[in-house]
Amino acid sequence: MSLANDRIRKLLTIVTEGAIESALVRDLDRLGAHGYTITEARGKGRRGVRNAGWDASSNIRIEVVCNDDTAAAIAAHLQAQYYDNYAMILWASEVEVLRPEKF
Amino acid sequence: MSLANDRIRKLLTIVTEGAIESALVRDLDRLGAHGYTITEARGKGRRGVRNAGWDASSNIRIEVVCNDDTAAAIAAHLQAQYYDNYAMILWASEVEVLRPEKF
């Protein structure tokens, strides 16, 4: 498994409120993500403990594997649209993918 | 935490259908992975939305930390065996581990 350059993509991980899942997923589609993976989560951050005991305090953790431009577009959009008003955190890293044509 | 070379391992992340969990886990064992971690997931990809509402549409997300060779073997096996017929995506990255002798 060589880290050949053409197989490198960005992995964006977003942790945010469950309440905005449908809006977010629509945005991801629009911004060019070919897919995403969601897991249920809880956690703590600036906006306090979100323990997932019920709707209003549940987090989701979204992962998107995409190319650099899409990653940049998504990050910019989330920062502009959601970062101030929602419990949200976002990080990015580089990953190597199989079948790069998928992304 | 220095990124000392002998502590670097591969982290493989696989997202795929819950239906093949037992087969996959057997394969991982056989191919030399010393462990794995599974979380329940849902998502979207080439094969449409998989919303985890019931058995046939549930995803799992598997993480395996292992050395380069094992990672390559697993990736090759999954690509040959499952990639065409199953909803599946796989990415790899480098991580630093504590107690490298474990992996």
Add this chain to the structure above:
Amino acid sequence: MSLANDRIRKLLTIVTEGAIESALVRDLDRLGAHGYTITEARGKGRRGVRNAGWDASSNIRIEVVCNDDTAAAIAAHLQAQYYDNYAMILWASEVEVLRPEKF
């Protein structure tokens, strides 16, 4: 999304027994983590299969994004305090964050 140096942080991922969640979370707070994200998990490792069917066999997967020093402190603490007696694995990688001032 440039990998500008001042936006690089460490992402620590810990997989361990659900039984020590509250103790662990207290430790993270004390050691300077500004937040964390938890998902439920199951898996296999040195200490056998932990299939999450009930309390004693459930895993949690904790992610902490933090600066290098905090990451080192957390890793050292976990290694000293928990690694020998608990099912636990820990890995670290570098990630780029939005709004680095948060971490």
Add this chain to the structure above:
Amino acid sequence: MNPIDPIILFFLLGLIAGLARAELRLPAAIYDFVSILLLLAIGLKGGIELAKQPFGDLLPQILAVLAMGFALPLVAYPVLRHLGRFQRADAASIAAHYGSVSVGTYAVAVAYFGTREIFFEAHMPLLLVVLEVPAILVGIVLARGMSRETRWGAVMHEVFLGKGIVLLLGGLLIGWIAGPEGVVSIKPLFFDLFKGILAIFLLEMGLITAAQIGSLRQYGLFLLSFGMLMPVGSALIGALLGWALGLSMGGTAVLATLAASASYIAVPAAMRVSVPEANPTLSLTASLGITFPFNVLIGVPLYHAMAERVHAFLGA
């Protein structure tokens, strides 16, 4: 004297366990399941009753209650904005919470009057549904003005297709179509278990409330007073309206309870999407941390007494 209702004790158990940081947590899936059962059961019960009476007779009541739903947040808003000195979005969001209703509180009232065998009109679930919606719309307009930018399509989707309304209305329609005999076969789950399920729900509500109380200190005295006085004021409006509409004493008390209750499901979800700059901790601390326990522990018997007075003074 009546014995303490055990369901209230379940709420207290959750509250105390939560405050003592006990290792007790209800899985989210179970909380969801239990809420779904309660919403459907309440809807079904109302629907069965609707099947018995001509819908037209209820129209005046529906319209009057709808008007109350628009009015209550308009009363709350200036108080919050000027006395409470909250920012516009926050004041609007809190006002929306208090103008709408809490299904959990309603269920407690139903159990309370059921135990005491006090009659109340059986179409109350319909009024519950009716009261849920208008405050949300008022809240959004208060926060944004009648701005063109508000995507009313999305708002309407959020409001009418949220879990609460869909299950309440769905239950109502199913009960209405199937009628009393049709529903017999599903009675064991939805009706016989109702209070047991409600007990589990309140156990979890106690735990949730305990988690909110932590943030109470931060917001201080105004929120505390508002969270207890606003419901009493709303209850009075509800009681007077109930009397004016010719409801029975029990019905009047239930309408008062509905008016007094503050939403913590439908409204928070809608506000999060439509007025994101409002701080959800503020409104949830008030509605869950103060008003819900207040209503459950003190409010319901108080509104019962209130309805008795109103009917005694103003005549039946």
Add this chain to the structure above:
Amino acid sequence: MNPIDPIILFFLLGLIAGLARAELRLPAAIYDFVSILLLLAIGLKGGIELAKQPFGDLLPQILAVLAMGFALPLVAYPVLRHLGRFQRADAASIAAHYGSVSVGTYAVAVAYFGTREIFFEAHMPLLLVVLEVPAILVGIVLARGMSRETRWGAVMHEVFLGKGIVLLLGGLLIGWIAGPEGVVSIKPLFFDLFKGILAIFLLEMGLITAAQIGSLRQYGLFLLSFGMLMPVGSALIGALLGWALGLSMGGTAVLATLAASASYIAVPAAMRVSVPEANPTLSLTASLGITFPFNVLIGVPLYHAMAERVHAFLGA
């Protein structure tokens, strides 16, 4: 006329909520729980009845129904392959779905005949179990031939140790060993709540069906026709067989329903593992998006009428 069964209304509620994209989702854990309860309850009911009659008497019926289970996918396959122009694996997989049975459809039929107080043979759950398996084997052979490569060990594991069979058979055995009196103590959960639990299950099935309907457009008219005509054809075979076996009119109708129903639990899981190149969206669109709602809304009463005709024309 009989009133509409409320459980059907729950299905419609789920379907409409799903199509309207309401924010309604049953947690996966609850879906699992509810299916487990239904499977156990159906098994238990059958087991209790088996305890009352000598097993030997049932053997002819079991063998005949087993034969039908092998035959039905062989009827479906050529239609799918030649008329539908499906690829070999897809045709085989869909055929397996339609040769097997749907526990949810069976439960709806049980509720339907229960409400109407129409007698049917109490060992039907045994026939349900019997019908579940053979179509899977036929499907695999149709897709692969009798190839040496098929790991029959793994296939058998998948087939006989899947959730559905284990719980149905387990329930049967428990009911059979414990007998009618033994089971009294667990009756409130498994029998009294049965229709309520079924209502919740159907609510979720409505939501799942709605999600499948989206992919319907893609696959067009053939699948739509197949999904409605195949069950009617199978039902006729089932009804004739029921009559030939000397079943009561009710029993005949239930056997027709079993024949008509298409699997969406056991078969998809087995096909995923054994015939992975078959596209699961195709078979699930057909079985869940078309046949399940067809059977639940139209099929069961239709097969009831069919059984009446068969018994009237051919004599009892």
Add this chain to the structure above:
Amino acid sequence: MNPIDPIILFFLLGLIAGLARAELRLPAAIYDFVSILLLLAIGLKGGIELAKQPFGDLLPQILAVLAMGFALPLVAYPVLRHLGRFQRADAASIAAHYGSVSVGTYAVAVAYFGTREIFFEAHMPLLLVVLEVPAILVGIVLARGMSRETRWGAVMHEVFLGKGIVLLLGGLLIGWIAGPEGVVSIKPLFFDLFKGILAIFLLEMGLITAAQIGSLRQYGLFLLSFGMLMPVGSALIGALLGWALGLSMGGTAVLATLAASASYIAVPAAMRVSVPEANPTLSLTASLGITFPFNVLIGVPLYHAMAERVHAFLGA
């Protein structure tokens, strides 16, 4: 002869399905829900009875049972340390498991004596709670000595604020305050469904037990013998104590069962936090893989016979 209780059959079904590696898994949320219901129901039942009798009368029994809770692990420890050659921490942890109690085993005993209509004292849940705690403290002291380092605050939190104690005690108090009439409204969920819920719980326990049995081979004969002989010895102590305290034959048998049962919820959680160097696989293999099935399948009837003998020989 009495028929086999179906709940035992559910345990066997889970056990066999688990050993056969069937695709059967109860969602963790459901396991949680079911345990919560059982714990509350047992507590409630005990609380209702407490409401009927003066608490003072029970004090001697409570103190005696408390003493037994301190004594049992002190009996087990030397056996494990010297005969079993376990490390200090492991011996202490296993001793704590066997000194404490299993709510699941208690529930099976309740069902067993209920079916046979054998009277036993209704305040047994109180003794269950009392027995849960002391063994944990003894276990920690055995592992650590009376070391200053032990953070007793954290230990006490873990012990008294664990899920088990909170729900049992909470249920007790609610039952006690609300009394028999108060609890009527929640009876359908907590009491009528009790054995059905217990059946589901035991199904899952069977699956869990099957998973433990795998590690049995590793630990061999000593653990196997200990897991079956220790409960019998404890049961004898329990039976003699029950007789000495003047309990009825049924009550004596239930106390023997309590003494015989080994914890797998409260103690593992507490040991994990307070004696982390003890290997949890060891103690869980013993308590879940050996003693739980032994008690459920053989132990309860055995302790029943034991209590009969004790009462016959020593006089009532």
